[in-house]
Amino acid sequence: MIFDVFGTVVNWRDSIIAEVSKSATEHGMPDGDWGRFADEWRAWYGKSTRELSSGDGPWRLVDEIHREKLDVLLEEYGLSEIMNEEAKQHLNRAWHRLDGWPDSPGGLRRLKSKYIIATASNGNLALLVNMAKHADLPWDAVMSPDVYGAYKPSPKVYNNAAKLLGLNTEQVMMVAAHVGDLEAASRQGLATGFVYRPFERGSENPVEMPDTSSFDVSATDFDDMANQLGCA
Amino acid sequence: MIFDVFGTVVNWRDSIIAEVSKSATEHGMPDGDWGRFADEWRAWYGKSTRELSSGDGPWRLVDEIHREKLDVLLEEYGLSEIMNEEAKQHLNRAWHRLDGWPDSPGGLRRLKSKYIIATASNGNLALLVNMAKHADLPWDAVMSPDVYGAYKPSPKVYNNAAKLLGLNTEQVMMVAAHVGDLEAASRQGLATGFVYRPFERGSENPVEMPDTSSFDVSATDFDDMANQLGCA
Numbered sequence: 001m002i003f004d005v006f007g008t009v010v011n012w013r014d015s016i017i018a019e020v021s022k023s024a025t026e027h028g029m030p031d032g033d034w035g036r037f038a039d040e041w042r043a044w045y046g047k048s049t050r051e052l053s054s055g056d057g058p059w060r061l062v063d064e065i066h067r068e069k070l071d072v073l074l075e076e077y078g079l080s081e082i083m084n085e086e087a088k089q090h091l092n093r094a095w096h097r098l099d100g101w102p103d104s105p106g107g108l109r110r111l112k113s114k115y116i117i118a119t120a121s122n123g124n125l126a127l128l129v130n131m132a133k134h135a136d137l138p139w140d141a142v143m144s145p146d147v148y149g150a151y152k153p154s155p156k157v158y159n160n161a162a163k164l165l166g167l168n169t170e171q172v173m174m175v176a177a178h179v180g181d182l183e184a185a186s187r188q189g190l191a192t193g194f195v196y197r198p199f200e201r202g203s204e205n206p207v208e209m210p211d212t213s214s215f216d217v218s219a220t221d222f223d224d225m226a227n228q229l230g231c232a
Numbered sequence: 233m234i235f236d237v238f239g240t241v242v243n244w245r246d247s248i249i250a251e252v253s254k255s256a257t258e259h260g261m262p263d264g265d266w267g268r269f270a271d272e273w274r275a276w277y278g279k280s281t282r283e284l285s286s287g288d289g290p291w292r293l294v295d296e297i298h299r300e301k302l303d304v305l306l307e308e309y310g311l312s313e314i315m316n317e318e319a320k321q322h323l324n325r326a327w328h329r330l331d332g333w334p335d336s337p338g339g340l341r342r343l344k345s346k347y348i349i350a351t352a353s354n355g356n357l358a359l360l361v362n363m364a365k366h367a368d369l370p371w372d373a374v375m376s377p378d379v380y381g382a383y384k385p386s387p388k389v390y391n392n393a394a395k396l397l398g399l400n401t402e403q404v405m406m407v408a409a410h411v412g413d414l415e416a417a418s419r420q421g422l423a424t425g426f427v428y429r430p431f432e433r434g435s436e437n438p439v440e441m442p443d444t445s446s447f448d449v450s451a452t453d454f455d456d457m458a459n460q461l462g463c464a
Contacts, residue, residue, distance in 0.1 A: 063398070116361060126398030129348060129373045141361045141374045146396060164378060166295070166358030 001111060001193070002143070002161050004152075004176035005121035005128065007200040009108070010098035010135055013038050014202075019094035027082045035202060037073055044069035049122045053151035061124040061146060067092045095123070096130035101197065105136040107222020110231040116140045120161050120174065122151050141165070153184035162190070173217070175225070179210050186214070193217040195225060233343060233425070234375070234393050236384075236408035237353035237360065239432040241340070242330040242367055245270050246434075251326035259314045267434060269305055276301035281354045285383035293356040293378060299324045327355070328362035333429065337368040339454020342463040348372045352393050352406065354383050373397070385416035394422070405449070407457070411442050418446075425449040427457060 006012045016038040024032055048065040051057050070092050074080040083091070111117055118141040119128050125144040132139055143161060150156035162169045174185030177197040186192050192215040198206045212218035219225035238244045248270040256264055280297040283289050302324050306312040315323070343349055350373040351360050357376040364371055375393060382388035394401045406417030409429040418424050424447040430438045444450035451457035 116365065118361075124398075125373065125396045129350075129397060133348065133372060140365060141357065142372070147379050164357045165361060166356075 001115045001173045001175055002118050002120035002158075002190075004174075004178060004181050005119055005123060005131070006098075007197055008175065008177040008195060009104050009137060010100050010131065011200070012042065012095070012098050013200065015098040016041065016094055019091060019097065023083070023087065023091050024077075024079060027079060027087070029077075029079060029082070032077055037077060039201075041066070041069050041073060044072075045122075049151050052145070053122075053154045055154075062095070062122060062127060063092065063124055066095055093127075093130070096127050097134045098131055100135040100137060101221065103221040103223050105138070107226055109138055110226035111222065111229065112138055112140065114229065114231045115173075116165060118161065118165065119143055120148075120152065120157060152181060155184070155188050158185045158188040158190055182215055191216045193219065193225060195219050195221060233347045233405045233407055234350050234352035234390075234422075236406075236410060236413050237351055237355060237363070238330070239429055240407065240409040240427060241336050241369060242332050242363065243432070244274065244327070244330050245432065247330040248273065248326055251323060251329070255315070255319065255323050256309075256311060259311060259319070261309075261311060261314070264309055269309060271433075273298065273301050273305060276304075277354075281383050284377070285354075285386045287386075294327070294354060294359060295324065295356055298327055325359075325362070328359050329366045330363055332367040332369060333453065335453040335455050337370070339458055341370055342458035343454060343461065344370055344372065346461065346463045347405075348397060350375055350393065350397065352380075352384065352389055384413060387416070387420050390417045390420040390422055414447055423448045425451065425457060427451050427453060 003009055017034045020034045020037050024030065045062065045065055052060065070088065074083060074088065108117055117139060119139055120143060121128055122145055125142060125146050128142045128144055131137065132142065143164060145151050148157045148160045150160065158174065159169060162172045165172065169189035173191040173193050174182055175193040175195060176182050177195050177200060182192040182194060194212045194215045194217065196209060201207055217225060217228055219228060235241055249266045252266045252269050256262065277294065277297055284292065302320065303312070306315060306320065340349055349371060351371055352375060353360055354377055357374060357378050360374045360376055363369065364374065375396060377383050380389045380392045382392065390406065391401060394404045397404065401421035405423035405425050406414055407425040407427060408414050409427050409432060414424040414426060426444045426447045426449065428441060433439055449457060449460055451460060
């Protein structure tokens with residue numbers, strides 16, 4: 001089983017809001033629309049990784065993509081001058097310290113008892129390894145664009161994941177909260193597991209349940225998925 | 233901390249002898265010098281990965297290198313005709329099912345509580361992931377030649393390991409039971425941790441304790457290493 005991570009396994013938005021708010025407050029700026037800050041930061045990641053997935057532009061890791069946008073946002077929100085380089089680097093690595101959804105550590109352990117569980121994220125390897133330690137995510141293997149040589153939804157990611165694990169694509173299930181990721185995996189022959197994460201965009205902005213009829217499994221969280229897959 | 237695996241973390245020789253003996257007995261051939269079989273199989277791996285580390289010959293994974301030699305050995309030991317393809321594939325994957333040294337699972341967990349622990353082995357990723365599940369090795373990251381793009385002792389392996397983890401080489405310690413591996417890592421700026429595995433070549437053929445004065449840490453096993461590094 002290979003997993004999307006941002007949104008599917010970890011609650012990036014609330015984690016980023018908390019980190020930005022903490023850092024801004026420490027620098028004397030307690031008030032700000034940190035939800036918008038988080039959303040804009042995330043949107044830049046989305047745009048940049050989509051470009052990379054189609055082979056456009058120079059190769060960059062997500063740590064660098066995050067930093068590009070962070071510098072723009074800090075300027076825009078009046079934080080650039082009052083934060084030193086060390087504080088900026090620390091804040092950029094907030095993406096290494098995202099918290100899991102409440103069911104993630106336990107649910108993944110149950111899935112791990114029966115299956116190999118690995119990442120298929122667009123985050124870079126260092127980010128994913130540090131996040132796993134922070135959020136207690138018990139991956140069997142951490143795989144990333146710097147390992148795959150490609151960004152999702154490039155077909156290369158899904159094919160290389162199977163190849164690296166010594167499996168055929170039909171023996172691998174892609175797990176994600178995002179329909180596009182699952183559809184791209186399905187086109188390469190992978191099985192698909194949907195997990196519903198209604199609050200990825202904030203509790204005030206719930207994501208509607210999509211049509212999941214074409215997916216092999218559809219679950220409300222990782223415990224539900226473990227139950228459906230017969231894990232202890 | 234990045235770790236050599238064969239010999240350093242797992243007891244390849246006794247595991248392979250047990251698997252070859254079991255398979256041969258099942259096929260009606262209970263007697264054979266399976267220690268010599270294991271040593272010859274391992275020697276071919278050594279020769280092949282040394283060639284690959286210097287960039288000679290076509291790129292192959294260890295699973296393929298093992299299979300090349302297995303076919304030769306089965307022929308030589310009279311097993312080739314009496315084993316079917318499925319049995320041969322199963323035996324080739326004995327390298328995915330090696331047992332850890334007794335201190336490996338517990339000692340690695342203690343080291344993991346304080347440090348990132350990852351593999352820097354010449355085994356391929358699938359082999360190392362399957363072995364980790366079999367032998368209960370709690371890696372934070374599994375890295376391999378199909379990730380590094382090189383074989384030890386190529387400098388690329390040590391440098392790419394640090395780069396993938398987002399660290400400078402001086403922030404990484406190479407851990408191995410083999411002096412040559414540690415010396416190659418040290419030349420790239422890594423710290424070095426020696427662990428003494430006297431019985432890697434069999435209990436009847438103990439390895440002499442080398443001069444470890446140039447290494448940062450020298451330990452009798454992973455528990456001793458965890459003690460020396462102040463791990464809980």
